[in-house]
Amino acid sequence: MKWFAIAVIAASLLLPPFLAGDFYINLASQILIAAIFALSLNLLVGFGGMTSLGHASYLGVAAYISALLTSRYGLGHGSAAVVSIAGTVAMAAIFGVIALRATGLGFLMITLALSQVLWGLAYRMSNVTNGDNGIAGLTRPAPFGISINSPASFYWFVLIVAAFAFLMMAIFVSSAFGSSLKGVRDQPRRMAALGFNPWLIRWITFIYAGFWGGVSGLLYVYYHKYIHPTSLSTTSSAEALLGVIAGGSGTMGGPVVGAAVVLLIKNYASAYVERWNMLLGLVFLFIVLVMPTGIVPGVSRLTAAIRRAPP
Amino acid sequence: MQFWIIQGLNSLSLGGLLFLLSSGFSLIFGLMRLANLTHGAFFMLGTYFAASAMRSYEGLDIWVTAIGAGVMVAAIGGLFERLVLSRLRANPLGQVLVTLGMSFIISDACLVLWGGDSIPVPTPQNLQAPTRFFGFVFPTYRLVLVGCAVAAAIVLYFLLERTRLGAMIRAGVDDSQMARAVGIPVSNLSTIVFCLGAGIAGAGGVLGGPILSAYPGLDADMLPLALIVVILGGIGSLLGAFVGSFIIGFIYTFGTALFPELAYIILFLPMIFVIAFRPQGLFGRVGA
Numbered sequence: 152m153k154w155f156a157i158a159v160i161a162a163s164l165l166l167p168p169f170l171a172g173d174f175y176i177n178l179a180s181q182i183l184i185a186a187i188f189a190l191s192l193n194l195l196v197g198f199g200g201m202t203s204l205g206h207a208s209y210l211g212v213a214a215y216i217s218a219l220l221t222s223r224y225g226l227g228h229g230s231a232a233v234v235s236i237a238g239t240v241a242m243a244a245i246f247g248v249i250a251l252r253a254t255g256l257g258f259l260m261i262t263l264a265l266s267q268v269l270w271g272l273a274y275r276m277s278n279v280t281n282g283d284n285g286i287a288g289l290t291r292p293a294p295f296g297i298s299i300n301s302p303a304s305f306y307w308f309v310l311i312v313a314a315f316a317f318l319m320m321a322i323f324v325s326s327a328f329g330s331s332l333k334g335v336r337d338q339p340r341r342m343a344a345l346g347f348n349p350w351l352i353r354w355i356t357f358i359y360a361g362f363w364g365g366v367s368g369l370l371y372v373y374y375h376k377y378i379h380p381t382s383l384s385t386t387s388s389a390e391a392l393l394g395v396i397a398g399g400s401g402t403m404g405g406p407v408v409g410a411a412v413v414l415l416i417k418n419y420a421s422a423y424v425e426r427w428n429m430l431l432g433l434v435f436l437f438i439v440l441v442m443p444t445g446i447v448p449g450v451s452r453l454t455a456a457i458r459r460a461p462p
Numbered sequence: 463m464q465f466w467i468i469q470g471l472n473s474l475s476l477g478g479l480l481f482l483l484s485s486g487f488s489l490i491f492g493l494m495r496l497a498n499l500t501h502g503a504f505f506m507l508g509t510y511f512a513a514s515a516m517r518s519y520e521g522l523d524i525w526v527t528a529i530g531a532g533v534m535v536a537a538i539g540g541l542f543e544r545l546v547l548s549r550l551r552a553n554p555l556g557q558v559l560v561t562l563g564m565s566f567i568i569s570d571a572c573l574v575l576w577g578g579d580s581i582p583v584p585t586p587q588n589l590q591a592p593t594r595f596f597g598f599v600f601p602t603y604r605l606v607l608v609g610c611a612v613a614a615a616i617v618l619y620f621l622l623e624r625t626r627l628g629a630m631i632r633a634g635v636d637d638s639q640m641a642r643a644v645g646i647p648v649s650n651l652s653t654i655v656f657c658l659g660a661g662i663a664g665a666g667g668v669l670g671g672p673i674l675s676a677y678p679g680l681d682a683d684m685l686p687l688a689l690i691v692v693i694l695g696g697i698g699s700l701l702g703a704f705v706g707s708f709i710i711g712f713i714y715t716f717g718t719a720l721f722p723e724l725a726y727i728i729l730f731l732p733m734i735f736v737i738a739f740r741p742q743g744l745f746g747r748v749g750a
Contacts, residue, residue, distance in 0.1 A: 202558070252737045256554065257697070260693060263689060265730075267685070267686035270682075275722070275725070278723075386566070396559065426570050429566065429567050429574075432564060432565070432567035434563075435562060435563025436564070436567075439553075439560050440549065443556060
């Protein structure tokens with residue numbers, strides 16, 4: 152059963168470039184990018200108990216820095232990537248200090264306010280960010296001299312990064328530090344009494360989540376070759392949060408499934424209706440009211456029940 | 463000199479609007495421990511309502527419109543609270559998520575109904591003439607707006623401090639479980655407070671219409687300001703919302719006038735200052 156599941160997952164990851172058309176390969180790349188983003192948010196929401204509504208900040212800022220450096224200042228992709236990730240991590244460190252003064256809903260409100268400020272800046276500082284027009288005409292990097300301009304080659308590139316990201320985040324949450332993070336999520340005072348520093352544990356997690364958010368932002372801007380202030384908007388943060396909650400927060404598989412579901416709904420719905428935001432709102436209501444623990448825990452409960460039942 | 467006075471008055475009127483928005487937000491948070499992210503959308507609904515009503519009925523009184531919009535938005539808020547939020551009492555995260563979902567639904571519905579262009583709301587005719595005072599010229603409507611906010615603050619103060627309903631609400635804010643235990647219907651109070659907060663926001667949206675005009679994204683512009691006001695003033699405190707609104711009104715107006723591109727960064731400063739030195743806000747008693 153377990154091997155069968157692994158085989159199915161491996162097949163669904165490895166086969167698209169051979170079987171599917173360009174549209175579906177691109178869709179798969181987008182799903183992987185959204186999955187990295189959702190996984191990084193899940194470190195905060197699921198494992199850290201810190202519900203952030205401003206995670207799009209990290210995606211957007213990394214994407215904007217890379218876009219500006221490569222298009223306006225003529226920097227190479229390698230150094231631009233390093234600078235943008237470093238900048239995003241530094242921003243996460245500062246935002247973390249501010250937002251982690253509060254917990255719970257206060258944390259949520261501060262992250263939302265901070266990200267709205269960045270969104271406003273991206274719109275208003277039009278001499279830097281080009282405002283509502285966004286920054287177009289960007290290029291993709293060529294890692295080790297290999298062009299990744301075709302859909303299939305870009306898919307392989309994203310798949311390698313995504314696999315690495317998944318592995319790194321899985322190691323993070325299953326490490327001793329990850330256990331202390333879960334401890335701080337469930338029993339902060341007990342953890343403090345045991346000699347742990349809850350604030351520091353949360354802060355490090357916040358920065359780590361910002362780092363992977365920044366990585367997904369780079370992939371995002373490489374994929375679209377374009378960046379617009381909407382990538383910093385609450386809608387963008389909310390889509391990722393919906394992916395995490397819908398898939399099942401606090402699991403490694405949940406956010407991947409959730410991000411895929413959200414992206415598929417968005418793609419197919421936008422073919423028929425223009426009202427993505429309304430649909431997103433309705434999906435939010437539906438998930439919270441009907442499926443509060445998410446798809447992956449729900450399905451695994453279901454399979455466990457089937458296995459336990461006599462044949 | 464004229465610049466400073468006019469900008470000062472603009473700050474006061476923005477502060478008044480922010481108070482109408484954030485007082486309800488703060489009350490709802492205080493009683494229900496719920497960050498109502500639909501609040502900006504309620505405000506925007508009021509503005510659009512005013513834009514439609516006052517353009518189709520020439521000469522409709524803005525006060526009548528404000529009351530009408532307040533009642534309508536309060537009804538929508540009440541329905542939402544009863545049908546959705548009350549099912550999620552034990553799930554604070556779920557509550558925030560559905561208010562966020564609801565704000566998407568409302569703002570998108572406004573886009574469908576009213577289109578993407580901004581719709582101006584006419585200034586009432588009897589308030590169009592400027593007021594002259596010590597040789598300076600003031601737009602009358604903005605003066606009246608500040609008066610409205612102050613009046614609303616006084617009414618809310620008496621409602622909360624001098625009536626039985628207010629005493630029950632305060633008891634619920636301070637200790638909701640104990641309030642339930644002595645027989646205060648906290649669940650019904652939540653609905654009342656939610657309607658009240660939504661209604662004030664809707665009426666505030668109407669009154670803000672002549673200054674802001676109705677446009678898509680008004681909710682996304684107003685909500686962060688309200689969040690910053692309550693973080694600054696202290697969540698659940700009426701006085702905090704009042705003082706915070708005027709502080710943010712001044713900072714935002716002067717920031718936009720003097721450093722248009724950096725206005726959003728300047729908004730950061732009071733928030734960071736308060737969070738660093740007084741995380742519960744200037745007048746807050748409860749931590750978020």
